Amino acid sequence: MISSDLFERAKKLIPGGVNSPVRAFRSVGGAPFFVKAAHGATLTTADDRELIDFVCTWGPAIHGHNHPVIRDAIAAALNNGTSFGTPNPYEVEMAELITTYVPSIEKVRMCNSGTEATMSAIRLARGFTGRDKIIKFAGCYHGHSDSLLIKAGSGALTHGHPDSAGVPASFAQETIVLPFNDRDALTAAFSANPDAIAGVILEPYPANVGLIRPDEGYLRFLRELTAQHGTVLIFDEVMTGFRLAKGGVQEIEAITPDLTTLGKIIGGGLPVGAFGGRADIMDRLAPEGPVYQAGTLSGNPLAMAAGIAALKLLADDEAYARLARLGAQVQSAVAGALAAKGIAAQVPQTGSMWCTYFTDQPVRDLTTAQTTDAELFARYFRGCLDQGVYLPPSAYEACFISTAHEGAVIDKACEIMTDVIKTL
Ligand SMILES: Cc1ncc(COP(=O)(O)O)c(C=O)c1O
């Protein structure tokens, strides 16, 4: 069983040979490898290569792969069955943990993916306000529901389809897309659409377009503007939730959104999503209210058990301090090597997330992100992969560090990345 054979078989039966486009390596060249096992910071490929993994299953593996505490929690839950189709005790504990750690979330509903979470949050904002339009930001990715696949980031951007085919023009008309970090554009959009904007959704640190930080005061401005207009402010923290702090970016930036979407880490590596926020808004959801949302496997006991274990491992904040040190180490190694080589680059990093833009321009929105030299990124990516470091296979995806990277692993990874930079 080797990756090239598996890929040939997969391509005959699965579009592009993959179940999520960014995995196909189209923008970095070469064929994807298949993974047969993952432990700690390492992937073992079908070809028996060991790779230091900075994708971390796109964020969820904050404790590394196959963490014993999470594995044991899943095993214990498994003893009692895989799905009940009724309320179960785990989902109550999960709701208690989320509402404790993320104070803006007074009530929460579990679902099965980040896409479901954002799609449902948008519907809820519309149902709550009785308005149709929403605002999103160019380069932000919120999963693949119709209203949100417009000027989207992640694989949609990487593969050149930020506006997906198949989204009816009439749907797209209800989505206003603005540049991130542009206060004037926001003000103008609200002035042009009085009493029409149901919600504003954003990744508060956009990380499906690399990694962008909001300008000083920008999130506060957005909070005030949305409050003034009776518009629901939705922080999509599917990626940043529990990754940068237990309370996510909203805790770091001290902003209280009306609704928050979560996913990834709260499933401990199993499929999950959640959305929650103000009780008066959440109470518009069925069966309390008229906004319908449901799921056969929502609150799944295995996913809840895994997620609860993952969240409890983060309880004392010690992990975040360690992760931030690892992030700073990588940032300094990569940025230092690029500067020494004379390559113009930006290496934004926050906590355990970072990315590398090959551009001399400070990146603060999609337009500036797209000044990155994607070909140079592809060479860097391939060089790292050849030497045993797996970065996300796209110039626009953020890298993730886990607690399992600590020690010799991170030192080795930094050495490999800096050596590769010398060859660029
Ligand atoms: C910020 C953000 N929102 C939503 C999603 C969608 O989540 P999922 O892939 O679980 O549907 C993702 C990732 O894919 C994401 O990064």
Ligand SMILES: N[C@H](C=O)CCC(=O)O
């Ligand atoms: N950037 C995406 C989510 O965060 C990557 C996951 C995917 O699309 O497969």
